[in-house]
Amino acid sequence: MEYTEKFGKYIDVNIGEHIENLRELVRQPSIGVSGFGTQKTAEIIKDWMIQVQFDKVDFYNSDGNPIVFGEILAKDSQSAKTLLIYGAYDSNPVEEDHWEYPPFEGVIIENEKLGTCMVGRGVNNKMKVAGILNAIKTVKEVMGELPVNLLVVFDGEEEIFSPNQAQFIQDNTEWLLRADALYMPFSSQNAQGVARVQLGYKGILYLELKVTGHRWTRGPKDNEIHSMHRPVVDNPAWHLIMALNSMVGEHGNQVLIDGFQDDIAEPSNEFKEMMKTLAGKFDVQGYKAGLGVDNLYSETEEPLDVLRNLFTTAQINIDGIWSGYTGAGPEAVIPHDAIAKIEVRLIPNQTAKQVQDTIETHLQTHGFSYIEVTNLAAVEFCQTSIKEDIAKALIAAYEANKIDHQIWPISIATIPISLYNQSPLNLPFATGCVGNGGNTHGSNEYAVVIGKGAISGLDGYEKLIASVIFEYGK
């Protein structure tokens, strides 16, 4: 019997219990930005790891939400390779959303195309916790022992760009240096069931720009004032608008900041080859429809053009801007401050510091030195090679389970794997798994728990992680 068949049989017997375990986690809120419920969630995960007979389980209590981490060893732990499996248990808030189902009940609904789904805030991250722990138990039970040593880290701040992860790594460097590679599962299947191997992530630089009368020495200082004085009183909203406008060309899609592009690296041939292969299967119309966008900004809507823009260009996004009166009807004021949140998704080899430097220099040299710049988040990009053992293991796991898959040289998302990929750990990595889910930033977040057609549920998700552990241990 193939190993995948053995894993499948074991999981099939227990899947009802596994779905209930996932539901228990979804019922417990764990909001990254506010920290609400994260301590209790971390305790549930710790107890679960003890049940799976981890050799070590611990909390890292930073200024933020706890990181749960631990290790479980192979029989011959000295000679075995060591794999770090990484996940997160936190979620976005629910306050601003319009939910059709209660966000913390783990309601089960039927989706005609995808199969049986669980709806609940955080279900996609919580799939990682459930999938990883059940997969480890499966490998142990079916094979009698683990083929590799496993280090497991569950972050509690992934949705806010993991501000305490660097300190965790610094405080646990010796332990983490035992790892040979990092693997992170996530529900990567698209509507056609095609899964992903992701070998890179963009970084992010997220800044707040603020104009106040105090620092500018023009316009109102402490309070809004009546707009009838406008002919002799400056308005900070105009100052901010002119500063932002000076940074970009047509429709805001060309960055005109000196040095902004200087560090962008020409993609390697390996990268270009992967991008070209991916373009052959990339459904631009489906992508647009999924986003709810009529037109894309790219030279053409050829898949390769769209992917080239997505993977190899850096834009400045305005995530938010506000100043003055924002209620209904006319209210006549000159605002005393104006604020914008902007972000850049960093591509190889841009660094957060270099990009922030070019933006600050631009403001200073263009007459906007009075604009206050606050760094709200900084995560670096990361990239690994398809030739690494962990990439090979993930691909082999897909093949052993007959899962159609694509290689993504870089993801358009940002997660702090760069901290593990850079010195001193220098871990190669791969991310991906079967499964399908979404709405992690919106209402009615869902994940497939019992798949349909080419889409896998929690059972397939667990089987694939178990397969990666098996393949990496070969």
Added chain:
Amino acid sequence: MEYTEKFGKYIDVNIGEHIENLRELVRQPSIGVSGFGTQKTAEIIKDWMIQVQFDKVDFYNSDGNPIVFGEILAKDSQSAKTLLIYGAYDSNPVEEDHWEYPPFEGVIIENEKLGTCMVGRGVNNKMKVAGILNAIKTVKEVMGELPVNLLVVFDGEEEIFSPNQAQFIQDNTEWLLRADALYMPFSSQNAQGVARVQLGYKGILYLELKVTGHRWTRGPKDNEIHSMHRPVVDNPAWHLIMALNSMVGEHGNQVLIDGFQDDIAEPSNEFKEMMKTLAGKFDVQGYKAGLGVDNLYSETEEPLDVLRNLFTTAQINIDGIWSGYTGAGPEAVIPHDAIAKIEVRLIPNQTAKQVQDTIETHLQTHGFSYIEVTNLAAVEFCQTSIKEDIAKALIAAYEANKIDHQIWPISIATIPISLYNQSPLNLPFATGCVGNGGNTHGSNEYAVVIGKGAISGLDGYEKLIASVIFEYGK
């Protein structure tokens, strides 16, 4: 005995009761924008007018808040002149403010410089109601009869630019055509006790500019989407910023819209003369300190330069702008809409329609035709001559009461007197009175009720209005 002395004696006897009457009005909220309490306030005013033995009292019930209006006739009403006295009883809301005193109790406090003040939302407009009705009663009691016919109009929507006033005038044209002039009292004394004669008001054009993915056909249509898609998805906030930026030069203080300045009239010699006289007494440092502004936008800080900018230039103000995520920390979104509220204070001879046309044409010819433009308020400028009887009557009233005063050729504020000044009514007008008050758009709104030194209280306010009626009837 001088007539002013007679008026003064009568008012002195009754001032305690008059202050209590004012307090009753302040205790009754009358919020212009929401309409809260306006019906009840209008009824209190109507009953008061009946007590003063008005010959006619009526409500105008538009879609908005009621206008209370009525008439009280001279003995020889056929041959007497007719004066329209105009006031308002509504106020700004209180929700956003930080009050040290309850806003609807009419708390009495002592101010070392100004005298005894009443604190309460709306007390400055309610001074007009109390002052006008008590002054009419005073003239009647002291002189035995009125020297002029009086039409009285109390608006309930002045703080929201009187959107129903034009319809009121249209529906009551015949009645209003009986008036020969319009007078509006307001607490115009500065800290040194200098009062004003105001012979003009600026207009206003208040617009909302909105970019949505739907109309633009670019960017997200219905909801915010994840910012990781930014390299191929346009952002409406940039589109709005670029549109706004295209309208203005340095720091937003030069309007670059074709035709925007075309209708601006060269001030008359009478206007220039008044501005020059005014500049002789204009305290620029005090003005700046009052606003809480370190630097003004004007060539120099010479009083005449500052006044010239204030009176004869038109700027575009941004009253508010908002788009996307405006909470704490980093949230990664591409907004689906971006909105700005902008206003222009119209000077002679700009009209709201002409200015709106130039802005809309500018947007269309500069690639921003997809920006939706909504008119939130439009009021025209108005100007009258110092040679009119009503201007002379106000000046004579100041002189008879020995009140130091200035002539303002135009106010920087906007009130809808233009509707009475233009066809078909064509009423000349003057505005002003003694008294001092403020914070009508902020917390702790106050008005002096018992004056100190050169500052008058409610008694002086009533006496001055009575004097205007007397002088106009000469």
